[in-house]
Amino acid sequence: MYELEYFYEEQCQKLEAMAIEPLPFEDCLCQMLDLVTPEVEGKITLRDLKRCKLAHIFFDTFFNIEKYLDHEQRDPFSVIREAETDDQEVSDWEKYAAEEYDVLVAEEAANNLCHDE
Numbered sequence: 001m002y003e004l005e006y007f008y009e010e011q012c013q014k015l016e017a018m019a020i021e022p023l024p025f026e027d028c029l030c031q032m033l034d035l036v037t038p039e040v041e042g043k044i045t046l047r048d049l050k051r052c053k054l055a056h057i058f059f060d061t062f063f064n065i066e067k068y069l070d071h072e073q074r075d076p077f078s079v080i081r082e083a084e085t086d087d088q089e090v091s092d093w094e095k096y097a098a099e100e101y102d103v104l105v106a107e108e109a110a111n112n113l114c115h116d117e
Contacts, residue, residue, distance in 0.1 A: 001029060001042070007062040014065045032058055074102075 005025050012022040023031075036058055038048040049055040060067035 004029065004032070004044075004062060011062065011065055011068065020069075028061065032061060 008025050008028060012025075015022040033042075033044070035054055036044050036048050036052045038044045044058075049058065052058070056067075057071050060071060
């Protein structure tokens, strides 16, 4: 976990530079352990990551700030739906509906920010 904390500290510095308050490492670590569900408690192995269908989120959290923010701003249930439908082809209608939903959520968030100020 020491190695993960090292990389997460760098992500925190980038977030703070963007005026975004980072999640404490302990909370982030709990989320990642829940995401990966390692076989041995407190130890994440390559085998655990290969077994986990959401390993890309794990790596983005520690290495790619833009994708990490994208995951953090998305509907948490959309990740689960994506994992469940990985084996299925997504129709054009489903893609359109998902894009429109994302636009709607973004507009509502922007409106809430304007009203809060």
